Amino acid sequence: MIVMLASVLPTNRDMADTGRQVIMPENASQLKLLRTLGQGWVEAITWSPDGKLFVVSTSRGTWIYNPADLNQPPKRLDSRGVVKAVFNADSTRLATYGKYTSVMVWDVKTWRRLEEIVIPYQNDNSGFEEVFNAAFFPSNELIITSGSEYGAGFHTWNARTGENLLDAHDYFHNRIRGAQVSPDGQFLAIFQGSITEKSNVVLWNLTTKQQIAVLEAGLTSEVNAVVFSSDGNFIASANGNIPTDFAESDVDNVAALWSVNSTQPLKILRGHTRWVTNIAYSPHSGLLASSSGDGSVRLWNTQTGALQAIYDERDGITEALAFNPVGTILAVSSGGGRISFWDIAAGRRHSQIDGFAGDRAPYIGPGGPDGNCCLTFSRDSNIITNGQFNGLISIWDANTGKAIAILRGHTSVITGVAFNTASQTVISTSWDGTLRFWSVKTGSSFFTSKFSIEKGQLPTHLRLSTDGKYIAFNIGYDYEGQNIHLYSTKSFSKIQEFQVGGGAEGAFSPDSALFAKSIFSSVELWNVKTNQKLTDLICLCVFGSNIEQLAFDTSGKRLITIHQNGGVVVYDIEKAKDIAFLNLNEKDRPHPFFLTTFNSTLTRLASLDAEDHPGQVNIWDLETQQHIASIEPENVEAILLNPSGEILATAERNGRITLWNATTGEKLTEIRSFSDQAQAISLQTFAFSPDGTLLALVGFDDVVTLYGIKSGD
Numbered sequence: 183m184i185v186m187l188a189s190v191l192p193t194n195r196d197m198a199d200t201g202r203q204v205i206m207p208e209n210a211s212q213l214k215l216l217r218t219l220g221q222g223w224v225e226a227i228t229w230s231p232d233g234k235l236f237v238v239s240t241s242r243g244t245w246i247y248n249p250a251d252l253n254q255p256p257k258r259l260d261s262r263g264v265v266k267a268v269f270n271a272d273s274t275r276l277a278t279y280g281k282y283t284s285v286m287v288w289d290v291k292t293w294r295r296l297e298e299i300v301i302p303y304q305n306d307n308s309g310f311e312e313v314f315n316a317a318f319f320p321s322n323e324l325i326i327t328s329g330s331e332y333g334a335g336f337h338t339w340n341a342r343t344g345e346n347l348l349d350a351h352d353y354f355h356n357r358i359r360g361a362q363v364s365p366d367g368q369f370l371a372i373f374q375g376s377i378t379e380k381s382n383v384v385l386w387n388l389t390t391k392q393q394i395a396v397l398e399a400g401l402t403s404e405v406n407a408v409v410f411s412s413d414g415n416f417i418a419s420a421n422g423n424i425p426t427d428f429a430e431s432d433v434d435n436v437a438a439l440w441s442v443n444s445t446q447p448l449k450i451l452r453g454h455t456r457w458v459t460n461i462a463y464s465p466h467s468g469l470l471a472s473s474s475g476d477g478s479v480r481l482w483n484t485q486t487g488a489l490q491a492i493y494d495e496r497d498g499i500t501e502a503l504a505f506n507p508v509g510t511i512l513a514v515s516s517g518g519g520r521i522s523f524w525d526i527a528a529g530r531r532h533s534q535i536d537g538f539a540g541d542r543a544p545y546i547g548p549g550g551p552d553g554n555c556c557l558t559f560s561r562d563s564n565i566i567t568n569g570q571f572n573g574l575i576s577i578w579d580a581n582t583g584k585a586i587a588i589l590r591g592h593t594s595v596i597t598g599v600a601f602n603t604a605s606q607t608v609i610s611t612s613w614d615g616t617l618r619f620w621s622v623k624t625g626s627s628f629f630t631s632k633f634s635i636e637k638g639q640l641p642t643h644l645r646l647s648t649d650g651k652y653i654a655f656n657i658g659y660d661y662e663g664q665n666i667h668l669y670s671t672k673s674f675s676k677i678q679e680f681q682v683g684g685g686a687e688g689a690f691s692p693d694s695a696l697f698a699k700s701i702f703s704s705v706e707l708w709n710v711k712t713n714q715k716l717t718d719l720i721c722l723c724v725f726g727s728n729i730e731q732l733a734f735d736t737s738g739k740r741l742i743t744i745h746q747n748g749g750v751v752v753y754d755i756e757k758a759k760d761i762a763f764l765n766l767n768e769k770d771r772p773h774p775f776f777l778t779t780f781n782s783t784l785t786r787l788a789s790l791d792a793e794d795h796p797g798q799v800n801i802w803d804l805e806t807q808q809h810i811a812s813i814e815p816e817n818v819e820a821i822l823l824n825p826s827g828e829i830l831a832t833a834e835r836n837g838r839i840t841l842w843n844a845t846t847g848e849k850l851t852e853i854r855s856f857s858d859q860a861q862a863i864s865l866q867t868f869a870f871s872p873d874g875t876l877l878a879l880v881g882f883d884d885v886v887t888l889y890g891i892k893s894g895d
Contacts, residue, residue: 201581202875203891207828207843210850212891213877217583219566219886220576221245223539224515226266227502230273235290236513237276238521239264240538241883244278246293249506249523252535257293261286270318277324279313285326285341299341301328314361314372316341327361327370336361338370338388347388359405363388364414369442371417373405381405383419385442395445403434407460411467416441416448416484418470422457437461437472439484449487453480462503462512469526471512473500479514479524493524493531497590498572517572518590536588539570539884556599556610557880561648563871567608569596570884575610577601577622580876580888587625591618598644598655602671609671611641611655619674629674633657641667643686647694652677652710654697656686666699668710677713680706687729691738698741700729705741705753722751722760735784742784742804748776750787752804762807766791766800777820781827782872786810786844788823788830799830801844811847815840819865825874837865837881853877853889 202216203209222242229236229249236247238256244264246257261267261278268277275296279285285299301311314336315327325347329336336358338348348370362371370388375381381404383397397419407420422435435457439449456475463470469490470482479493479500498517505512511532512524519538522531556569559580566578573592578585594613601608608620619629633639642664643656651671658664664686668678680688680699687700696716697708703726704719722729727747734741740761741753748767753760766776766789777790787802799813799821813830820833823844830844841850866880877889 201893203893204826204874205824205829205841205870205877205891206826206874207845207848207850209891210829210841213841213851213853213889214891215853216876216888216890216892218242219568219578219583219585219888220884221538222885223883224502224521225264227504227513227515227521228267228269229504229506229513230269230276230290231271231507232273233507234273235269237267237269238515238535238538239267239278241881242885244276247535252523252533259286259288259293265313266316268317270322271320275318275322277316277318279316281312283313285313285316285324287324299324299326301326312358314358315363317363319367325363325367327363327372329358336372338363348386348391350386360407362408362410362417364410364417364442365412366414368414369394369410369417371408371410373408373419375404381421383408383417383440385417395442397438397440397445397447401434401436401438403436403457406458409461409463411463411484412465413467414442416467418461418463420458420461420472422454422459422475424457424475435474435476437470437482439470439487449482449484451480451482451487451489453489454478456499459499459501460503462505464505464509465507466509469505469509471503471505473503473514475499477516479503479512481512481526491526491529493522493529495522519570519572519574519588537585539572556596557867557869557878557886558599558601559869559871559876559878560601560603561872562603563873563875565601565603566878566886566888567599567601568880568884568886569599569610571595573612573614575599575608575620576884576886577608578886580871583888587622589620589625589627591620591627591630592616597640597642600644600646600653602646602650604650605671607671609644609646609653611644613640615640617641617655617669619671631674643688645688645690646671647690647710648692649694651694652690652697654688654690658686668697668708677710678708687732689733691734692736693738696734696738698732698734700732700743702728703745705729705732705743707755717758720753720758722753731778733780733784736782740784742780742787744776744778748789750802750804752807762804764802764804764807777818779821779823781823782825783827786823786827788821788844790818790821799832801830810845811843813842813847815842820868822868822870824870824877825872831868831870831877833865833868837879839865839868839877839879853879 222240226239236249238245244259244261248254264278265280274290276288287296313328317325324341326341327338335350339346358374370386372384385395387394401421403421403423405419409418417440419438435454437451438447454474458472458474460473470484472480477495481490495516500516502515515521520534520536522534525532558567566580568576575589577587592612592614596612598611606622610618615633615635617631618627620627639657641655645654653669656664666680666686666688689698697710703723704721707716722743727745729743730746731744743751750764752762779788790799801810815832817834818832822831830842832840837854839853868879879887
C-alpha cells in the first residue's frame, strides 16, 4: 500500500514579495515560528470573582477576555498547555495548571508570573505526577491535589507551607479522572473509573484525613466531572459514556445530586440523550447547569430537580460551563469552536467569541478517520484553509495571521477542501454526505449537493483544476468501491461520473485540459472541456498491481503512477509509452506499505518503507531514475518534500519536524508543532506553501503554526 502525503501544486518563484525567503538548504537553520493560527481546544472557562475578567484555558495557553467588550483582542499568558485556571477570592491572583505541568501563579494587575510551583514526585512507581486540582482559599493559600492517574494514589497539600493535608499514596483505586475541593476546604471529592472499571466519587474529609463516603447510586456510566455547591454542603456529578468500541453511549446519561452527609443521591436528573460532559452550580446554588454530547445545555432546579430551560447550541457537543459571579449569564463552550454567553432571564444567547478548535468526539466513531485531511494553501500562497474534525472550515490570511472566515454548515468530519482563488470561493466535502460551495466574503454556503450516506455515498478526495473551473471527488466508503464525479464549478452540475475499479485515483493536468483516472493498473485520459475520452485504457502493467497514486508533471506531458506493490511508472503522453520505472519494494514484500511524497515539479520522489523500523527514507531523481540520498530519521510518521525537492521534512508523532538536505542527506534543523508547551501537541498534517516560503503544521488541537524566514534575517 502507498500513502501519498503531499498535494502536487505548481511553484512560482516570481510571485509577489511576501517579505519571506524561500526555504532552502542554505537558510533552513534560520527557520522561525512566524505566527499561530487558532487558540486551541477549550479545556475550561471561568470568571474572576469580581466579574471583570473571563478566562479561557486551552491547549495553547490561557486567554484573558474583558467580558464588557468581547471584541477586544484577548491577553494571552504563556502557561504551557493549561487545563484550568482559578482565581483567588479578591481577583488579584490567577493560578494556571496543566495535566503534567507545574502550577503557575500570576499577578492579575500586571500579568507578571509570580511563581512556578513544581509538582513533587511522590512515588517511584506512580508514573507521571499529575495535577488533579488547584484552588485558592481565603488566606490566599493554594491547595493542590496531585498524584498518579493510574493506581498509585494521590496527595493534597498546601503549596505555601508544604503541609500534607491528605496523603493517600497507599490508596488503591481505579483510574483517577479528577478532583475537586469544597469551597470551605473541608472536603475533597475524587472521581475515578473508566469504561472498563467501576466509576464512582470518593469523598474525603480533609480535617480528619479520612474517607467518609463512596457515591455510586448504581449508575453504570463513567463520572466525567464533579462540582460542589457554593456552601460546600452538596455535590453534583456528570455521568455518561463517550461512544467508543467498548462503551454504550445510551447508558445513564445523567447528572446526580448528593449531600456530603449521605451516600444516597438526592436527585437523578435525566433528559440528556448522550453523555453528560460537565456541570456547574449557579453562585447561590439554586440552579445546576449540565452540558452534553447531545449538543444541549440543561438548567435544573436543585431543590425540586425540575428542568428549567434547555439551551440548544446546534454546534457539536457542549463542554465547559461557567456562571458569572451574579448568576445572570452562563458561558458555554461548544464543539463548534465557539463560546456562547446565555442570558439566563431571557433564555437566549446574547454574544459569543470564536477562534477555538472544536471537539471531534461527537463525530468520530469506530472506523472513522483519525487525521486531518485538509490543510490547503491557495495557489498564490496567501490563504490557508483548514478543514476540521468538527465540521468547521477556518480560513486565514497567511501573511497577517488574521482569521478571514469560519465556515459553519457541515455536521461531520471535513474530507476535502479547495480554495478557488479566481472566484474567491471555498469548495468542501464532508462525512455528512454533502458537497458545498462557500463565499469567502459572506462566510455562507451558496450551493449544496447531498449524497446518500445510507447508500455509502460519502464524498472524499476533493481535487480542483488549476483554472478553478472543475472539481473531481470520489464517492463511496471503501477504496475498492469508489467512483469519481467530475463537476463544473460554474454550473454546479455533474459533467461525468467515472466507473473505476481497484481504487479511484484521478488528477487534473496543469493546464486543466485533461483528467486522468485509474482503472486497476491502467489509466484513461479525458478531455475535460469536451467531456470526451482521448485514449483507450493505457496499461501500466509492468508491476502488475493497482494504481494508488497518479499525477501529471508541470509540463502536462508526463504522467507518474505509483502502484500498490511499490512500483513507479513514468509515462510520456505524447510518445504514448512508458519511459521510466522504479521499484520501491526492493525487499519484494507481498503487501508493502510505503509513505511517498513528490516535489511540486515531479522531478523528485521520496519514499519510506513504513514496515522498516526505525526506517530509511530514499530519495530518487525521477528524470534519471537514479537514487540520490538515504536518510534515517527516528520514529517517522510522515514525510514531505518542499516544492523544489531540495528539502525533505520528516514528522514524528510528538510534533517534532526535522528538515534534511534531500541531496546530501544532511540534517538541517528541527522545529515543533507547538512553541511553548511542556507537553507535546501531536501532529496531524503539514504542508509547504506553493511558493516554498512557509511550512504549516497542524496539531491535533487543529491549531496551525506557520514557520518561515523573514527577508533580512
